[in-house]
Each structure stands twice: as structure tokens, then as C-alpha cells.
Amino acid sequence: MSQHVVVIGGVALGPKAACRFKRIEPGSKVTMLDMSDLISYGGCGIPYYVSGDVPDAEALRTTAFHMVRDEKFFEDIKGVDVMTRTKATQVDRENKRVHYENVATGETGVLDYDKLVIATGATPRKLNMPGEDLKGVHYVSNPHDAECIRASISQGQVGKAVIIGAGFIGLEMAEAFADMWGVETTVVEIFDQIMPRLVSPTLARMGMEHMQEKGVEFHLGETVKSIEGDGKVQRVVTDKRTLEADCVIISVGVIPNDFVAREAGLQCHERGGIIVDEMLRTSDPDIYSGGDCAIIKNLITGQPLFLPLGSMANRQGRIIGNNLAGGESSFDGAVGSFVVKLFETSLAGTGLSLEAAEGAGYDAFSVMLTQLDRAHFYPTKELMTLELVVERGTRKVLGVQGFGSSGDAMVGRINAVASILKFKPTIDDISNLELAYAPPFAAAMDILNTVANMADNVLREMNRGVGPAEFEKMWAARESGDFCFIDCREQPDAQPYMERNPGHWQNIPQGEIYKRLDEVPENKTCVLVCNTGARSYEAQIMLTHKGHKNVINIHGGMASLKKYGIEL
Structure with a gap:
């Protein structure tokens, strides 16, 4: 009927x-x-x-x-x-x-x-503040908004843009202004990181560092107080500064x-x-x-x-x-998957970040791994960083987020986990996840398998480490004499850092650990570093075997420290 x-x-x-x-x-x-x-x-x-x-x-x-x-x-x-x-x-x-x-x-x-x-x-959520209805203030919700924004830029009316909100639309619009049009672009975010709650502060900083390299300026932890102008927007006033603006994009959620x-x-x-x-x-x-x-x-x-x-x-x-039409199709829900392009890079994720997991009451931890996205000998290889969020006790995977190139490699890994996340996989499932392999597309031991293995090693207390944020704190305290920083790479890789940081940066290649144990102080916390965290993990195993207890491996190694913006 x-x-x-x-x-x-x-x-x-x-x-x-x-x-x-x-x-x-x-x-x-x-x-x-x-x-x-x-x-x-x-x-x-x-x-x-x-x-x-x-x-x-x-x-x-x-x-x-x-x-x-x-x-x-x-x-x-x-x-x-x-x-x-x-x-x-x-x-x-x-x-x-x-x-x-x-x-x-x-x-x-x-x-x-x-x-x-x-x-x-x-x-679009409104700020409900003075100046929100000025000419040149936009939301991004339909093609009419887009045509108005693009017309004002192409007619030379926009030299400086302020974007309020560092979520998906805010970051995408920041790239649009800065990349194609060369507009001086500033992002203001009330939280202390971009993509709050969706990714960890470490991954967020990696993404922000890349955008800053491309000319986008960020002011985090600031509240917009007013938008000002005489008929047309001229400035944005926060609780810490005043920013000149010819165009304002409000992107604070929906x-x-x-x-x-x-x-x-x-x-x-x-x-x-x-x-x-x-x-x-x-x-x-x-x-x-x-x-x-x-x-x-x-x-x-x-x-x-x-x-x-x-x-x-x-x-x-x-x-x-x-x-x-009388069917019985069902939609059981979602795990929450996303990807956002940031110039030549992207941030992506599925499930819960560590902050979101802890907020939901889980006893959770995360591990971060930086590894090549394909065979190390393949010429187009690129580094990718994944963070896996795991529930202690059950070993259940709660989410995975990543920072890498804007190609398909990283989002492909995220999607692989997204497709099984509702079935409550454990780190053992991800460790043995079957993925298509050929050197132009992946490594024989894929980064997804490896990051799950890393989580297993952390639970076994074999890999005891921290990420770039904790390293930054330890490096800032290097003059205290409490830390010994050991570069586990070969001498040519470590030499420039030793020359720039005499007395603080030491080089003992991982293969020489047993021969040079007398150079490793027992009364200090030994911080081990290599390119990606793999050789420093091996060095940690060796030192632990010989009785050293205060040994920390830097997860992600020098690759993560550089992406994080740490200059040694």
C-alpha cells in the first residue's frame, strides 16, 4: 500500500x-x-x-x-x-x-x-558576544558562507584572518587561508591544545608544529572577549591580546x-x-x-x-x-572515527583518546610509536606516529590516533582498527591483525602490529618509557645532575648533539652497551634515545639485565622529538 x-x-x-x-x-x-x-x-x-x-x-x-x-x-x-x-x-x-x-x-x-x-x-554554535554580527565575521555551514568568504579573499579584502576554534573546520579553514591565498592567519583556541579530547597533547602539538611551519599562528588557552569594528570587523580581543582581522571565522562546534x-x-x-x-x-x-x-x-x-x-x-x-518501507535494518552506533588534513600532514583517530578514556572511567594507558609507513628500503617511505590507547587488565584496545602524511597510509591504519573496534579487540588482536603487504605499501611488520606489541611490552614492564612531553621536562632539568642522556645510535648520528650539548649528551651505540657498562652511571636516571625508540628499547633490555633500574626509553625517539618541536 x-x-x-x-x-x-x-x-x-x-x-x-x-x-x-x-x-x-x-x-x-x-x-x-x-x-x-x-x-x-x-x-x-x-x-x-x-x-x-x-x-x-x-x-x-x-x-x-x-x-x-x-x-x-x-x-x-x-x-x-x-x-x-x-x-x-x-x-x-x-x-x-x-x-x-x-x-x-x-x-x-x-x-x-x-x-x-x-x-x-x-x-553552528554562537559565541553570543559583541561584534558577532559584523561584516566579515562568518560561520562555515553552507555553500553561501563559502562563496562569501572566497569572494572577499579573491577581491583582496582579506590580509589578516582570525579563526576562533581549533577543531576540524577551524584547522581546515586555517590551511585554506594560509596555503592558497597567503593570508596572515591566526587560530585562537580556549583549550591548551588543538583538537581537544580527540587526540593527545603530544599528537596535537605535532600537528600544530607543522601548521606553524606553514605560517599559521596559534594562541592556545585564550578566551575571546569581543569582536570589534566599525560596521566591518577590524579586530578580535582575547583575555591576553588584541588581534587585527579583516575576516573572522567562528568554529566552536555545532x-x-x-x-x-x-x-x-x-x-x-x-x-x-x-x-x-x-x-x-x-x-x-x-x-x-x-x-x-x-x-x-x-x-x-x-x-x-x-x-x-x-x-x-x-x-x-x-x-x-x-x-x-517496512525493513528491519539497524544502526547500532559508532566508535567515532575522524581525519583532518593539515597541509602535507594529517591527524586521524578512532575510538577514545587517553584523556577521553580516563574521563569515561577506564584504567587506561597509551603507547606512542614512530615508524616508517612502508618497507625501510622503499624510496617513498615516510614516518608515521601512532598512539594506541589500552585498558589495563582487560588489554582491550579503546582507540588509536595518529599523525602522519596527508596520503592514504595513516588513515588506512586508523580505518583498519575502526572496522573492528566495536568488537572489543585486545592488543593481541591488533598484534596479529592481518594487513595487505608489499614494500610500496607497508613494512613486513606493520606499524599497527608493532604498536600493539609495544603495548604488550609496556604491560610486561619490559619497555619502560615516556613520550616527547616528559622528555622535554627531563631535558629542561639536565643541569640538576639527576639525568644521564645516552644516544644509542651510531657515532656519526650522535656526534652533532654531543658537540652542541657537551657534558649532557652521551653516545653509547646499542651494540656496545655490554662493553661500555662502566660509562653508564648507576646513581642517575638514564634516558635512552635512538631514531625511533627501537634500538633504545633493546639497550634498555640490556641495561636492565645488568642490574640498572632507573632506565627510561624515549618512545618515538628523535623522530618524535623533532615532530614535537624540541630543539636539542
Whole structure:
């Protein structure tokens, strides 16, 4: 029996659900409403349009076969009726009706429905401070924003840009301004690191160091107090400084648009967002929801999760389309996977960072490894850093994050873990994870296998070490006489550091440890360093065997120290 499905929201999940349902039930009617005049666009591509990587804003709205996804496209190709610039003002659940208003004309009307989909997305979070409405202050939420920003830059109106927020969009926009257009770009972040809670402070600093090398300036741990200007933005005032600005991007997160659902009496989370079950039904079985306005389950913690991602919205849209037609497809939740491009590098992750794991009550630790992403003899090899988060006792892997090149190598490793994380793998599973191997693509012992082995060695108390942040503290205290820094590489590699740091930097190649034990002081903490932490780990084993107790291995070695920005 044919039915009428009404879809509120036409960006990602809405169109996917509408089209999937129409393929299963071509005889049924679908009406899709959206407040904007633009629908079905790739919002995640906006920073790349601003940067110039995507040459035309219309490309964000086209299919792979170059058709623009506008009202005519959906009506002629997909059989979906579309009402743009139309706001759903009320959902009457008792009579199964949606009241709407045309935001351009003020015309009102009513749509009867058999099933309803709420795909209202999310709205950029506002700072609610003076100057937020000045010309030149932007949010990045739709193609109109992108066109306005790019036009002002290309017309020479922007020499200095300030970006408020160092999350995904903030960092992507910083790259867009600085890389393609040469705009003097500053990022202000209220937390003391970029990508807070998503990656560790160490990985965050590695990413920030690279962006600073490319000309982006950062001010962390600062609060924006006001945005000032005479009709047009001229400066941003924080609690520590005043920054000149011709353009300001506010990127401090998004808020789920749950108003119409909440007013209809549907169950919503206390912090915002529509609560759905595994079939993506709301508390009303005839109303479905998903995407950026919905709350799902975190498959690691079991707690509610707000995860505004276009990829997830599209997957959920297919599930809703199936279920509108009487199917029983399910979406059990997510582990939270991401990647963000930072010039020639990227930060990526899945699951919980160490901070997030500890915040969720886990007795967790992490290990960090820097290793080549392919065979050491292959000419295009590059260093990659992975941090594995593990629960003590159970040995369960809670997450993995990484910093590496902007190619596919690192995100491929992250995705490998993401695909099995909901099955609660242990470090033993990752240690023996089967991965495709050939020298141009990976090492025979892949970095994923190795970082899991490293976690096992830490639990066995064989590898006792710290990362760059702790090394920096020890190096700062070198004059105290409490530490002995031993470079376990060969003499040519260590010599420059010995010359720059006489009396503090010592060289004993790992293969000579047993022969030169008398040079290793027993009354100091011995800090062992090599290129990546592998040879210094072997040296630690040797020294421990000979009775040395205060021996620390620097995880990631010199490679991590350099990425972290430590100058010896």
C-alpha cells in the first residue's frame, strides 16, 4: 500500500533516506522540506572550496556524473517532491501532520504524513558576544558562507584572518587561508591544545608544529572577549591580546537542531539532540531521525554520542529508507572515527583518546610509536606516529590516533582498527591483525602490529618509557645532575648533539652497551634515545639485565622529538 513520507531537512540524511525509500517503493509519495534554497550539498567540502582545491561551489552539489542536485533533479530523477525555503513549524503527532511556512513569502500550509523523517541537522554554535554580527565575521555551514568568504579573499579584502576554534573546520579553514591565498592567519583556541579530547597533547602539538611551519599562528588557552569594528570587523580581543582581522571565522562546534522534535514531545537528550533506537526510530515509532540532529550510542562506552559527520548521515539515511518501507535494518552506533588534513600532514583517530578514556572511567594507558609507513628500503617511505590507547587488565584496545602524511597510509591504519573496534579487540588482536603487504605499501611488520606489541611490552614492564612531553621536562632539568642522556645510535648520528650539548649528551651505540657498562652511571636516571625508540628499547633490555633500574626509553625517539618541536 502506497504511503506519504515527509522528510524535514534536505542536506545529507534527508535526501539519502528519501531516495532509498523511493527506490523500494516507487509508488509511494515523498515530500522533502528545507529552510534553505540549497539542498543536498557536501558541507565537509566547504573548506576545500575556500582554499581553491575545489574550483567551483556548484561542484559541492553535483553528482559524480555532473548533475546538480537541485529541486528539478530530485523531482525528475528521483521522484521526490522538494519544497525549498520552507520551514517546518510544528509536528502534530496526533493527527500526523507537519505545519510549514515559506520563509520567503510567509505562506503557510499543512502536509499529512504516514511516516516522518526529521533530518534537521545542526547549527553552528554562537559565541553570543559583541561584534558577532559584523561584516566579515562568518560561520562555515553552507555553500553561501563559502562563496562569501572566497569572494572577499579573491577581491583582496582579506590580509589578516582570525579563526576562533581549533577543531576540524577551524584547522581546515586555517590551511585554506594560509596555503592558497597567503593570508596572515591566526587560530585562537580556549583549550591548551588543538583538537581537544580527540587526540593527545603530544599528537596535537605535532600537528600544530607543522601548521606553524606553514605560517599559521596559534594562541592556545585564550578566551575571546569581543569582536570589534566599525560596521566591518577590524579586530578580535582575547583575555591576553588584541588581534587585527579583516575576516573572522567562528568554529566552536555545532548544536543539534532538535527544536521541532522537542516541541512535538519526542524524547531528546538533556544537552540537545533527538534520541533514537537502533532502527533510528524516535520515541514515536512513525518518526525517524538521524544525522547531525540525533544522539546515538557510543559503541565503546555505551554512553550517548553526538557525532556530526556527513559520512554517518549518509549511511543512516539508507537504513531509514529501508525501514520506512517496512525493513528491519539497524544502526547500532559508532566508535567515532575522524581525519583532518593539515597541509602535507594529517591527524586521524578512532575510538577514545587517553584523556577521553580516563574521563569515561577506564584504567587506561597509551603507547606512542614512530615508524616508517612502508618497507625501510622503499624510496617513498615516510614516518608515521601512532598512539594506541589500552585498558589495563582487560588489554582491550579503546582507540588509536595518529599523525602522519596527508596520503592514504595513516588513515588506512586508523580505518583498519575502526572496522573492528566495536568488537572489543585486545592488543593481541591488533598484534596479529592481518594487513595487505608489499614494500610500496607497508613494512613486513606493520606499524599497527608493532604498536600493539609495544603495548604488550609496556604491560610486561619490559619497555619502560615516556613520550616527547616528559622528555622535554627531563631535558629542561639536565643541569640538576639527576639525568644521564645516552644516544644509542651510531657515532656519526650522535656526534652533532654531543658537540652542541657537551657534558649532557652521551653516545653509547646499542651494540656496545655490554662493553661500555662502566660509562653508564648507576646513581642517575638514564634516558635512552635512538631514531625511533627501537634500538633504545633493546639497550634498555640490556641495561636492565645488568642490574640498572632507573632506565627510561624515549618512545618515538628523535623522530618524535623533532615532530614535537624540541630543539636539542
